[in-house]
Amino acid sequence: MARMFRVLGFWTLVIGLMAFAGDMYEMSLLFFFQTAAFFLLGYLNFSERTYLMMFWGYMVLAFLGFTYWSVFEMGMPV
Template identity: 40%
Template sequence: MDNMYKLMGFWTGIFAVMFYIGGMMTPSLLMLASTGFFILLGYMNLTERMYMYILGAYLMVFMVGFSYYTNFIHVPGAGH
């Protein structure tokens, strides 16, 4: 399970670089923070149950934040 967190760290790092190249600094910094979080967890050697609890908590926080952003902050059709 720890290898999967290292893999998630790798892919969020790829997303961080792509967001940075695309000029989107806020998502890039969020992905960079997620990369550090996942890599750190990957080297902690926790039990599989603890890894699943952490993943569930991470996904819950993400969905609450994403739902808040899409309902109250994002302005539809407000492009550059």
């Protein structure tokens, strides 16, 4: 399970680099932060249950943040 967090770190690094190349600096910084967090968590050798709980917590926060941003910050088309 720890290896999957390193895989998530790799893919967030790829997305962050593509965002940086596309001049989306805020998005790239967000993904670089996630990359560092995933790589750090990947090398801490927690139990599988702990990794699953952290992943589901991450997913809940990500979906809540995405929903908040898309509804309240972007606004609805008229």
